[in-house]
Amino acid sequence: MAKDKKLVESITSRDVDFAQWYTDVVKKAELTGYTSVKGCMVFKPAGYAIWENIQTELDRRFKETGVQNVYLPMLIPESLLNIEKDHVEGFAPEAAWVTMGGNTPLQDRMCIRPTSETLFCDLYAKDIQSYRDLPKVYNQWCSVLRWEKTTRPFLRSREFLWQEGHTAHATAEEAEERTQQMLHVYADFVEDFLAIPVVRGRKTDKEKFAGAEATYTIEALMHDGQALQSGTSHNFGDGFAKAFGIQFTDRDNTLKYVHQTSWGMTTRLIGAIIMVHGDDDGLVLPPKVSPTQVVVIPIRQNAEGVLDSACSIADELKKAGIRVKVDDSDRSPGWKFADQEMRGFPLRIEIGPKDIEQGTCVLVRRDTREKITSSISEVAETAGKLLDEIQRDMFERAKAFRDEHTYEASDYDTFRNTIEEKPGFVKAYWCGDRACEDKIKDDTRATSRCIPMGDEGNLIPEGRTCVCCGRPAKKLVYWGRAY
């Protein structure tokens, strides 16, 4: 019983210590586990099931756009990694190196993939000869490894799970189109499925991916006002193609370099779900991504007919396509309520002898605690509608929060004060110079999150000036401290 109590013990309040709150939730909702492997994490069933749902839905959306899945080796020979200069500079310092195979030292040591651009280039150089071989629109689901020094579950760990898409195209236009297309796939997925509003934008040169011509990003705002980069899509132009010699004979019979893109999303998203939606009682999962959508909790479950009713309600819900569980453990109802709340399952149904007498049951929303009484005969319909409502409301609340925490600053004092005192995004004009970006980071620990896509970021009204140096502005930038 000591262990039971611990499980539902109140967790640190979000507003008292956000970092500790996060750690508590991850642990008490049993999303991750400890391991003797420093800097790595164990995805326990509750955590991994969230990733499985993300994967299934994202994969479906990828395939609708013509993506094909492949799997490439997890090891990259150093000689291969070294081919593209910017790329190797970006990744070699945090690579883990395999130097022995069995008892034999390797001549060309290999790193565990930190990302697989070089392997895809190696494959494409062999497989692409003609315009008929294009486009290649490949993706892989795998784990990657980066030797990070400080780590936090989901947000930063040495090994993490992700997908990485890698494409090759005949023209620069087509590559740019695919880069932006995938960013929108990401943004729509995060907004529709995870109920997290995002800013769609482009990274500044300072923040873009090692080896890319352009990096697009979606940026989300966490409850503590810090930003989380939640997915990126890169246009490589023909830089990698030139380094790796990926050429094709075009329709006009001339030899051309392909244009490439890559795009990725990771298990960080689980961190985003926790930090956007969670509250002081634990996790709050959007219905679409929640492994269990409804928990049926029998009240006085040993009374005649109660457990049967609970199970038949669960059966009705299952038939309606709802992911449901009955908690028939020997815990008290109060314990079960707290447990369901901590695990963040969107809806619970309470059913006891009195309810059965009246032919009703009580549904309780995780997000608002609102109680709804439904006739047992219509419970599946009621639950279905409520799940849709919860999904919608969670997005709207997160969006309202994000909007309330998005500020503007036109002079540097206001900018610095806002960053310091009002955690959130600050929208401010920028001259386009790296020096100002560096100064802002030094002064405030805020980084340029992105230049929003479309007019907002790029069509600058006459007379606007850089928030840092006062020279004419070229871009509007979302700034913020970030994970």
Added chain:
Amino acid sequence: MAKDKKLVESITSRDVDFAQWYTDVVKKAELTGYTSVKGCMVFKPAGYAIWENIQTELDRRFKETGVQNVYLPMLIPESLLNIEKDHVEGFAPEAAWVTMGGNTPLQDRMCIRPTSETLFCDLYAKDIQSYRDLPKVYNQWCSVLRWEKTTRPFLRSREFLWQEGHTAHATAEEAEERTQQMLHVYADFVEDFLAIPVVRGRKTDKEKFAGAEATYTIEALMHDGQALQSGTSHNFGDGFAKAFGIQFTDRDNTLKYVHQTSWGMTTRLIGAIIMVHGDDDGLVLPPKVSPTQVVVIPIRQNAEGVLDSACSIADELKKAGIRVKVDDSDRSPGWKFADQEMRGFPLRIEIGPKDIEQGTCVLVRRDTREKITSSISEVAETAGKLLDEIQRDMFERAKAFRDEHTYEASDYDTFRNTIEEKPGFVKAYWCGDRACEDKIKDDTRATSRCIPMGDEGNLIPEGRTCVCCGRPAKKLVYWGRAY
């Protein structure tokens, strides 16, 4: 066009050179690709899509038995690998060692997981305290690495994809039950879904897994008469639990060790599909696992209405839940037929101006080449029935082949001759001594594949003697040369 021709060029005949036939099929059906990473393979879209279908179906079957998915680190510190003696002896010699993280040498070097028993034990030692924490029935889908010297696509490669289940139970009986249960899940899956008949059996002590008390296996027979171990399930007893200190307080308030199992299936299965079902025209995929089940091929596709008809047939099939593609490329119909045959898609539909006039189309089975004419209005129903028939027939043919190539031998001369001259399984009695197993392997290159489960392997009629030494027999064994 040179490239097109090569694609449908005839491949080496199975009966002339089986190994070359296999290589040709893998290459021409574009299942795998080349890579600069020695001993590793690229799973191209056609190969990976088969694995995705295997994964989805197997995962569904696992979850029906209460399996939960997790993900553990890909790295194992050497100190952790060293804890269980038999296990480290089995795996350390073929491990790949990470000795540098970034620019820093590691104090405790780490190997890339060759299998994850030690990591699961590490987790279970922390997570299991009480009988209430049991059973743990975890599984992970991942890649593993073993530093093999000679490799072949799917059959043996340094890195391969698999699932590994790891369970912990309160009693020895429950562990044994789970071990056998998962073997039957494997066997049923391989027979139902991949149309490959298997022998369900137990490994001899010589052939069992490093650290296991008992290993169960399913053994399939390839077209060249060699066996392929297609899935294994291990009972560890409490050996790992004692080595790792995995104890729990039972209901009777005493401290006990858990009993553990593990079980795995790999991308080898794709090799089995190729070698059981393939023929001289290429791959032949069982409908249930085939990424594309039907290819609609328009004849004279530029004639009015032909492409429309092809697409509307495909739409009907899609509505019926059939995975279908229209080949509307600018190749000739003959090229498309050969291409569909080589890729092994189970059914093609030919539709041209004459067919449309008559309101019919022609369906051609990949496995038998049989042509069936159907009215266009009933094409989805006809195709659905044919796919079921093909699946059934492929299993029956493979079973008949296996049975025809399963021999018996009661004396050593017959045994040796059979192994040499009649590739297949040889059933023969065995005294139970390792010395006879070793001698048989030395003399014939055949190994004990398994002792069939149930009476056949274990209830030995009076007076039967070991095929090798002539002493009284204790078991019946399936012997054979194997991949």
